[in-house]
Amino acid sequence: MVMSETITKQKRVAAIFESFNKHLKNFLEETKPNHEEYTEFVKWADRLGKTGELPLFMDVFIETHVLRSMYSDKPGTEPSLLGPFYLEDAPVLEKPYKLPMRDNEKGEKLIFSGTVRNIDGEPLANTLVDMWHDDADGEYSAFGADAPDYNLRGRFYTDENGYFEVESIVPIPYQIPTQGATGEFLEIMGQHPYRPAHLHIMFEQEGYETLITQVFFEGDEWLESDVADGVRSSLLTKLHDNGDHKSASLDFVMRNK
Template sequence: MTQEMTKHLPTTKNERVEEVFDLFIKHMQAFLEEAKLNHEEYTNFVNWADRLGKSGELPLYADVFLETHVLQAMYTELPGTQPSLLGPYYVDDAPFVEADEEGIIDLPKRENEPGDVLYFSGTVKSVEGEPLANAEVDYWQNDNSAKYSNFDSDAPDYNLRGRFKTDENGKFTVKTIQAVPYPIPDQGPTGEFLGYMEQHPMRPAHLHIMFKAPGHETLITQVFFEGDEWMETDVAEGVRDELITQLQEKDGYKEAQLEFVMRKDQ
């Protein structure tokens, strides 16, 4: 073996990689036997997967069609709030936002931000029911045009994004605007796949929230709103019953709330 060839080999064997790959091959062989793919179908799949990778849509496809099943397999039987998709629109290092004198977290937004004002409140607890004070909350959502800042929106960076802490009772209240349903990108290979499945590209309106607390497993989840027309047919299958809340109409704004339960570190 030449020096050029050996420099690409790992320095140490990774037994976990070998274990997972062997399982993958085992179950792939069973899948192929059950599906009875012919070589043309296999070649068409490889070519489509090549287009998916070259288009940069592999993370999108994995988020929408694979991650939800991975999460369900890992967490459905465990206590605590069910996780949901991280999604492709997360951004690291959103600004920290301090609560005002009334304990309200006013998310960064444009002057006269379009959309219905929403006050969303949450309570963060452990599986033992203890409030988790000073837990870090990382929050992001789309705007009234169905766009996310830092990606395809005209809004300033970090619009409707922010990090903050729960109070001494594990509570927080965010002042924001109501998120809206939106379609995932459907003009490339992902959209081609949707066409094969006769599946629409829509996701129901939702909020993204990530929770971190010492001694607890990071919780990445979403919040959905009862009555959304896309709730039952979410293209990403990210909806969980316990993540659905009710919107209450107030005088000039809306309110919603939900409780979140974090699991202990394993």
């Protein structure tokens, strides 16, 4: 069985590389870069790797297209980027669910809720929900924010009806890092570095594909030009003003494996 899986994987890698090589040749024939341009590209790619920005670049410019090609004709909630700011093993919360935050956490209180179902509309009880997002300064814990590693990060479970509700703060738009090779590329392309405000959310349930997606809010100025092209209309929700807090909700559908 292991040998068979290895051979299948090798064939798949070979087929992908063959296709990539064919399209690369067509691309070079079409664009006809000169050797100076090629050399500058190699230097830039070297900087991208040495500064550890390859995951950032792939998240911003490649991942969204991979996801679209994978799921464009499949039922269920559309996936969106995992992003470079995910941390494994976020704390598992107790009810009532509230993401860990500092005592003096800035930002507007948010109550976010939703349901998780399968493609037949059946509620998925005890689905593990992993949620994380930026703070009121546009920073992620463990990636620049002056906060504990798991600030505004947590895992919790849906109830018997597939429902969940969690307290946090309203995320804000932010710009991706621009000091390195990714920033150089954005400047050359004339592209701004901003992402609209969003929640990252991941769902895990036995017998179903892990769903990694994001939630966006209507009216955000960067929705139409998200630098990572991660916005999907089906992932938009409305922020409701409830006086002392904001609320929003969205329902999710997981695919069978």
